[in-house]
Amino acid sequence: MEDKNFSIHTDSGFYTDMYELAMAQAYYKNGTRDVPACFDYFFRKLPYAGGYVIFCGLGELLPLIESLHFNSGEIEWLRKKGFDDNFLSWLKDFQFKGTIRSMPEGEIAFPLEPLLQVEGSLAEVQLIETLLLNYLNFQSLIATKAARIRYAAGNRHLSEFGLRRAQALGGISASRASIAGGFDSTSNVYAAKMYDIEVSGTMAHSFIQSYENELTAFRKFAESQPDNCTLLVDTYDTLKSGIPNAVTVAKEMKEKGHQLQAIRLDSGDLAYLSKRGRKMLDDAGFYEVQIVVSNQLDEYLIKSLLDQKAPIDVFGVGTSLATGQPDAALDGVYKLSEINGKPKIKLSENIQKVTLPGAKQVYRFTDDAGSFIADAIALVKDQIPDKMIHPFDPEKSMTLDIKKATPLLSPIMENGKSLLENYHQNDIAAFVQKKLQHLPEEHKRFNNPHIYKVGISEPLHQLRSDLRREYKI
Numbered sequence: 001m002e003d004k005n006f007s008i009h010t011d012s013g014f015y016t017d018m019y020e021l022a023m024a025q026a027y028y029k030n031g032t033r034d035v036p037a038c039f040d041y042f043f044r045k046l047p048y049a050g051g052y053v054i055f056c057g058l059g060e061l062l063p064l065i066e067s068l069h070f071n072s073g074e075i076e077w078l079r080k081k082g083f084d085d086n087f088l089s090w091l092k093d094f095q096f097k098g099t100i101r102s103m104p105e106g107e108i109a110f111p112l113e114p115l116l117q118v119e120g121s122l123a124e125v126q127l128i129e130t131l132l133l134n135y136l137n138f139q140s141l142i143a144t145k146a147a148r149i150r151y152a153a154g155n156r157h158l159s160e161f162g163l164r165r166a167q168a169l170g171g172i173s174a175s176r177a178s179i180a181g182g183f184d185s186t187s188n189v190y191a192a193k194m195y196d197i198e199v200s201g202t203m204a205h206s207f208i209q210s211y212e213n214e215l216t217a218f219r220k221f222a223e224s225q226p227d228n229c230t231l232l233v234d235t236y237d238t239l240k241s242g243i244p245n246a247v248t249v250a251k252e253m254k255e256k257g258h259q260l261q262a263i264r265l266d267s268g269d270l271a272y273l274s275k276r277g278r279k280m281l282d283d284a285g286f287y288e289v290q291i292v293v294s295n296q297l298d299e300y301l302i303k304s305l306l307d308q309k310a311p312i313d314v315f316g317v318g319t320s321l322a323t324g325q326p327d328a329a330l331d332g333v334y335k336l337s338e339i340n341g342k343p344k345i346k347l348s349e350n351i352q353k354v355t356l357p358g359a360k361q362v363y364r365f366t367d368d369a370g371s372f373i374a375d376a377i378a379l380v381k382d383q384i385p386d387k388m389i390h391p392f393d394p395e396k397s398m399t400l401d402i403k404k405a406t407p408l409l410s411p412i413m414e415n416g417k418s419l420l421e422n423y424h425q426n427d428i429a430a431f432v433q434k435k436l437q438h439l440p441e442e443h444k445r446f447n448n449p450h451i452y453k454v455g456i457s458e459p460l461h462q463l464r465s466d467l468r469r470e471y472k473i
Helices: 020-027 059-067 073-081 085-094 122-126 129-153 170-180 189-195 204-210 212-225 238-255 270-281 298-306 425-437 457-473
Strands: 036-042 099-102 116-121 157-160 229-233 261-265 288-293 314-316 333-339 360-366 372-378 387-389 396-401 404-406 410-414 453-457
Touching: 020 085, 020 122, 036 122, 036 129, 036 396, 059 099, 059 129, 059 410, 073 085, 073 129, 116 122, 116 129, 122 129, 129 157, 129 170, 129 298, 129 314, 129 333, 129 425, 157 170, 170 425, 204 229, 212 229, 212 238, 229 238, 238 261, 238 270, 261 270, 270 288, 270 298, 372 387, 372 457, 387 457, 396 453, 453 457
Parallel strands: 157 314, 229 261, 261 288, 288 314, 372 453
Antiparallel strands: 036 116, 036 333, 099 116, 099 410, 360 372, 360 404, 387 396, 387 453
């Protein structure tokens, strides 16, 4: 029977999968709950057939881990499901006390390399797996999509319109991630207040349809929004009535000391209509009135519109952004890499799915101008590598200049307490754009982007080979 008093709280220990709790109970009962363990968070495949991922979600995840707990009602529910009373007593007092090393939020990341490593007791690092994957996978997916759209749009204003098509409450996180990836505003009022970001909105066709004619609807909306008025001009006939009626209202507003902000196109040939609309507005003397477009936009369509010299000032992007189309998920995983000081490995017939053992560091190598050249994954106990080996083809290698190396993983949580200061989504966005300036253009193109070089150090390669032989059946 559904619990009508239950509501979603993401700092609840119940924001997890059942197998996490089942494993934690097994660790508790067999005496291994406090054994030191290390897990890696990484992904294997780039989304959107692209060249990079924007790492996002960290600033929202850490406070949830800090406050993660199980309340009395949740403990009682687990008791009814057959969980052990002694384990539940431990769970009632649960508080994460582990350490997390991570790339900064907004860093550019690539397949196979750890974006984040979690160290702590086996049971506690297991219990945060689902929460961690849920936040980091989704927000990284959306931030990456947003960065691609920003790349296509140049300096045009970008507004996220995706809440109505998003996966329920995922729309809140999508708004945050879109700003981190480079968007300027959102239509999502809840997210705008929650994250202190710019909110924007126009009108729907239903508003215009609710009046006897389009001109009356425009006038009524302008009266209610005299200093922030955008008129949707494609309800009936964009060129014959929508834009002419918008011009009429713009003149009336001007006589009253106000200014029409923009017209919005939501259907039809957006390149053609925006060009005709711009001319009609300019001919009427309204050079300052902007043109907003929406309707199933993505990075490819925006690029096409701008290649056609469409005079568009603002793009409203909804479904493709908030749902991460065409890739519905980032395939980030959380894998055990070390336990009680002993490196661990997961084997597979496919070498690309064999995990990298041990606690690791990621080094980014740059040229004299600061452009990214390659990333090398090494064991944290080893020196900066001066050579890296292809992760799947040991015959391929690359020499490295250790003077041009920067470690990417640094402590962000110790003893369960975040070490990060609070920062705004706009700060993450600025960091993203700064980093993207150092990523060569061939990795940012949409069609067949150049594959960024990621390799492993010689000691890590040897350790993986040794463990493969040891565990091979």
